[in-house]
Amino acid sequence: MTILKLEPSSEPFTYEQWEELAKTKLTKGAFDYVQSGSGAEETLIKNREVFSQWDLLPYVLTNVEERDLSTNLLNRKIAAPFLLAPVGFQTVVHPDGERASASSASKLNIPYITSTVSSVALEEVSKIMQDTPHYFQLYWPNDDDVATSLVKRAESVGYDAIVVTVDTPLLGWREKDLHNGYFPMETGAGMANFVSDPVFQAKYNSDDLLEDSELIPVIRNILLKQNLTWEKLAWLREQTSLPILLKGILRADDAAKAVQFGIDAIIVSNHGGRQLDGVRSSLSALPAIVEEVNGEIPVLVDGGIRRGSDIIKAIALGADAVLLGRPYVYGLANGEAGVTDVLKNLLSDLDTSLAIVGIPTIQMIDQSIIEEKR
Numbered sequence: 485m486t487i488l489k490l491e492p493s494s495e496p497f498t499y500e501q502w503e504e505l506a507k508t509k510l511t512k513g514a515f516d517y518v519q520s521g522s523g524a525e526e527t528l529i530k531n532r533e534v535f536s537q538w539d540l541l542p543y544v545l546t547n548v549e550e551r552d553l554s555t556n557l558l559n560r561k562i563a564a565p566f567l568l569a570p571v572g573f574q575t576v577v578h579p580d581g582e583r584a585s586a587s588s589a590s591k592l593n594i595p596y597i598t599s600t601v602s603s604v605a606l607e608e609v610s611k612i613m614q615d616t617p618h619y620f621q622l623y624w625p626n627d628d629d630v631a632t633s634l635v636k637r638a639e640s641v642g643y644d645a646i647v648v649t650v651d652t653p654l655l656g657w658r659e660k661d662l663h664n665g666y667f668p669m670e671t672g673a674g675m676a677n678f679v680s681d682p683v684f685q686a687k688y689n690s691d692d693l694l695e696d697s698e699l700i701p702v703i704r705n706i707l708l709k710q711n712l713t714w715e716k717l718a719w720l721r722e723q724t725s726l727p728i729l730l731k732g733i734l735r736a737d738d739a740a741k742a743v744q745f746g747i748d749a750i751i752v753s754n755h756g757g758r759q760l761d762g763v764r765s766s767l768s769a770l771p772a773i774v775e776e777v778n779g780e781i782p783v784l785v786d787g788g789i790r791r792g793s794d795i796i797k798a799i800a801l802g803a804d805a806v807l808l809g810r811p812y813v814y815g816l817a818n819g820e821a822g823v824t825d826v827l828k829n830l831l832s833d834l835d836t837s838l839a840i841v842g843i844p845t846i847q848m849i850d851q852s853i854i855e856e857k858r
C-alpha cells in the first residue's frame with residue numbers, strides 16, 4: 485500500500501480541497517457544469533447526506549494484518565471495488581481530458597468507463613487502458629445505425645462491456661447550466677466518438693463539409709433517444725456478445741426486469757443528482773434492489789462516494805462495487821497527476837478503513853457491520 489507523505493503540502497488532499505482547486509482553475513461555466521445537480525439540487529445533497537444515516541459497527545481483535553482490496557467484477561479481477569464513472573466532455577476540465585483519466589486508471593488497474601460524449605475517441609481510450617477493464621457507456625443515439633456502430637466499434641477494439649445509461653431520455657433541468665447558457669460541446673468537447681464514426685459521417689456529413697461548430701446541433705439532435713424501451717434492449721442483447729450493464733436504476737421492479745431481460749449487471753444511480761431532482765438518493769435505493777436481484781447479477785452503485793468509509797458502507801449494503809464521478813474529475817483539474825493523487829489517496833483511505841472496521845478483505849464485508857442510525 486502507498487505510504488502517505490507526511491510533510492505538509494499546499495496541494496489539495498481532501499475531496500473538498502480538490503473541489504476548491506477546480507473552482508479556481510475552471511471557467512465558471514465548466515465548474516458549474518461539473519459540480520451542479522438538477523433543479524434545487526435536493527437529490528445532489530441527499531446523495532451525500534444519506535451516508536451519515538448509516539453507522540459502521542467495527543469488529544475488534546480480528547487480525548487485519550493481511551488485507552486485500554481487490555475484487556472480481558464480470559469475471560475480471562480489479563484492484564479495488566471502484567470504477568471511474570462515465571463522465572463526458574472532460575477536456576473542459578483539462579486539455580488532456582479523458583487521456584489523463586484513463587492513463588491514471590490504467591496504471592492503477594482501476595476500470596474506466598468511456599462516455600459516449602468523450603472528448604477522446606473510444607479507440608484511443610481503449611489503447612490507453614490496455615488490459616485494464618474498460619467499458620463503453622452508451623447514450624443510445626436517436627439513430628439505431630449510429631448506436632449499433634458505436635457498440636460494434638467498442639466491441640472490436642476490446643471493450644469489456646457496454647453500459648447503457650437509462651436515466652437520460654433528455655438532459656435534466658440543470659438550472660446553473662441553463663442560466664450560464666453553458667453546453668460543453670460548444671467548447672469542442674465531447675464530439676470525438678461522433679466525428680470518428682463512419683456511419684455518423686456517412687449519414688450526417690457525407691461530403692465532409694461541416695465544420696465542428698456546424699456539427700454540434702446535428703450531434704445534439706441525435707444524442708438522446710426518447711422512445712427507448714425494454715424491447716430495444718432485447719434487440720441490443722442480440723447485437724453484441726459483450727456484457728450489458730444498465731446505469732440509472734432506482735426501482736426494485738426495474739431491477740427485476742433487467743434480470744429478466746438478460747442484463748449482466750446494474751448500476752443503481754441518479755446520475756449524481758443531475759437528472760430528476762427529488763428522486764431518492766442512490767444509497768437509499770440500494771438495499772431493496774439488492775434484495776430483489778438476490779445475487780443473480782452484480783449490483784453497483786454511484787453518487788456521493790467520496791471516502792473509503794463510503795465505499796465500505798455501500799458494499800455492506802450489498803453493492804458489488806461503486807463508481808466515482810466528481811472526485812476524479814476534480815483531480816483532473818491538475819491533469820493526470822491530479823487524478824492519480826485522488827485515486828491513490830482513496831486506495832489508502834479504503835485500506836485504512838478496512839483495517840479499522842476489522843474486516844481484512846472486500847469479499848468479507850457483509851451487512852453485520854452496518855446499522856441504520858438510531
Ligand code: FNR
Pocket residue numbers: 517518519531569570571572599600601621649731753754755756757758786787788789807808809810811813
Ligand atoms: C456525469 N455522468 C455521466 N453519466 C453517464 O452515463 N454518461 C455521461 O457522459 C456522464 N457525464 C457526466 C459528466 C459530469 C461532469 C458528471 C459530474 C457526471 C454521471 C456519472 O457517470 C455518475 O453517475 C455520477 O457522477 C456519480 O455521482 P458522483 O460520484 O459525481 O457524486
